[in-house]
Amino acid sequence: MKNSRRRFLQIAGVSALGLGAKPVLDAFASESAHGPGYHLAKGEDAMDARQWAMVIDTRKLQTAEDLEPIIEACNKIHNVPTGIKNKNHEIKWIWEAHYHNAFTDKAGQFTSEEVEHRPFLLLCNHCENPPCVRACPTKATFKNDNGIVMMDFHRCIGCRFCMAACPFGARSFNFRDPRPFIEEENKAFPTRMKGVVEKCNFCAERLAVGKMPACVEASNGAIAFGDLYDEHSEVRELLKENYTIRRKQTLGTEPSVYYIV
Amino acid sequence: MKDKNKIFAGLAIFIVVVTLPFWFNLGKAAPAPELELTAKAKAAKTCVMPTEFMTANHMQLLDVWRHNVVRGGERMFVNDDGKLYDMSLSNTCLDCHSNKEKFCDRCHDYASVRPYCWDCHIDNPKGE
Numbered sequence: 001m002k003n004s005r006r007r008f009l010q011i012a013g014v015s016a017l018g019l020g021a022k023p024v025l026d027a028f029a030s031e032s033a034h035g036p037g038y039h040l041a042k043g044e045d046a047m048d049a050r051q052w053a054m055v056i057d058t059r060k061l062q063t064a065e066d067l068e069p070i071i072e073a074c075n076k077i078h079n080v081p082t083g084i085k086n087k088n089h090e091i092k093w094i095w096e097a098h099y100h101n102a103f104t105d106k107a108g109q110f111t112s113e114e115v116e117h118r119p120f121l122l123l124c125n126h127c128e129n130p131p132c133v134r135a136c137p138t139k140a141t142f143k144n145d146n147g148i149v150m151m152d153f154h155r156c157i158g159c160r161f162c163m164a165a166c167p168f169g170a171r172s173f174n175f176r177d178p179r180p181f182i183e184e185e186n187k188a189f190p191t192r193m194k195g196v197v198e199k200c201n202f203c204a205e206r207l208a209v210g211k212m213p214a215c216v217e218a219s220n221g222a223i224a225f226g227d228l229y230d231e232h233s234e235v236r237e238l239l240k241e242n243y244t245i246r247r248k249q250t251l252g253t254e255p256s257v258y259y260i261v
Numbered sequence: 262m263k264d265k266n267k268i269f270a271g272l273a274i275f276i277v278v279v280t281l282p283f284w285f286n287l288g289k290a291a292p293a294p295e296l297e298l299t300a301k302a303k304a305a306k307t308c309v310m311p312t313e314f315m316t317a318n319h320m321q322l323l324d325v326w327r328h329n330v331v332r333g334g335e336r337m338f339v340n341d342d343g344k345l346y347d348m349s350l351s352n353t354c355l356d357c358h359s360n361k362e363k364f365c366d367r368c369h370d371y372a373s374v375r376p377y378c379w380d381c382h383i384d385n386p387k388g389e
Binding site for chain 1 (some may be wrong): 329381
């Protein structure tokens with residue numbers, strides 16, 4: 001008798017639980033069924049790669065004048081503020097540097113003068129093993145599916161850990177509102193705000209609509225762009241045929257920007 | 262309860278003072294804002310999703326958009342009717358709604374929300 005009463009109460013309790021749970025489960029089920037009726041997709045023209053990479057033929061870019069249109073194309077398209085006079089507040093996506101500053105580990109005492117005095121185009125290397133991504137506490141900077149080291153400006157809290165982590169100086173911090181310093185606004189691309197870090201994005205927004213990066217288009221064939229892991233891509237063909245160097249290769253970040261010297 | 266009268270008088274005064282803002286503003290609620298659509302938005306008749314959905318959920322939808330565009334690399338939005346849109350605040354939303362002051366701001370001001378979209382996204386792509 002004692003045992004069967006206990007049994008009865010157990011069954012009653014479990015049944016009550018089951019009856020109570022059903023409406024809750026139903027509510028969850030109906031919620032997912034009536035979810036928004038849209039879906040998202042990549043554009044038809046979007047280009048994909050395992051790791052986008054760039055090969056810069058510095059033999060074709062001998063003077064600062066050769067680099068100018070390339071840098072300008074990038075600045076214009078991405079609303080990079082070029083009017084900031086204070087060097088400490090400067091914003092750079094792609095810029096010109098001397099051999100000694102670009103290839104600090106390769107500057108011998110005596111090197112080819114011709115190469116040494118060439119201007120070099122520097123930009124974010126979109127490393128395969130990016131230290132900036134490891135440093136970012138909010139995942140505002142991350143490596144996307146195509147190997148691009150992207151910035152999600154919405155998430156950037158301006159801590160600048162990534163700037164300390166980047167060995168290439170490829171990142172700039174907006175110490176002030178950049179808008180007054182943008183010479184010509186491109187209304188199709190957002191600007192940045194005070195307090196976020198920014199850098200080159202390998203023109204992810206252009207690749208998504210099937211266009212080559214702005215600097216590649218403006219370079220008259222001096223810069224090649226393609227998938228590093230596609231054997232038949234333009235960059236791989238160039239890498240096969242030419243001797244190339246990368247910046248600070250010894251650090252092991254595996255930069256994806258190669259220079260033919 | 263010797264000071265019964267004093268206590269109740271004090272309580273009454275306290276309640277009146279605390280609820281004063283409510284009495285003061287009674288019947289003076291600001292009218293709901295009226296939104297103005299641009300000619301282009303009117304001609305399109307429907308937004309990327311039905312109007313009721315947009316009114317209630319545009320912020321969630323924009324959040325989905327920004328997450329998928331920036332982090333997922335997906336830029337195409339296909340709505341219920343199978344219509345395609347580029348997921349872009351500046352180039353799609355503000356292309357129709359190019360009157361931010363009379364469309365976005367009116368409601369945002371009324372609801373006292375201050376979205377920081379326009380710190381970066383340029384608010385009027387057509388410069389009208």
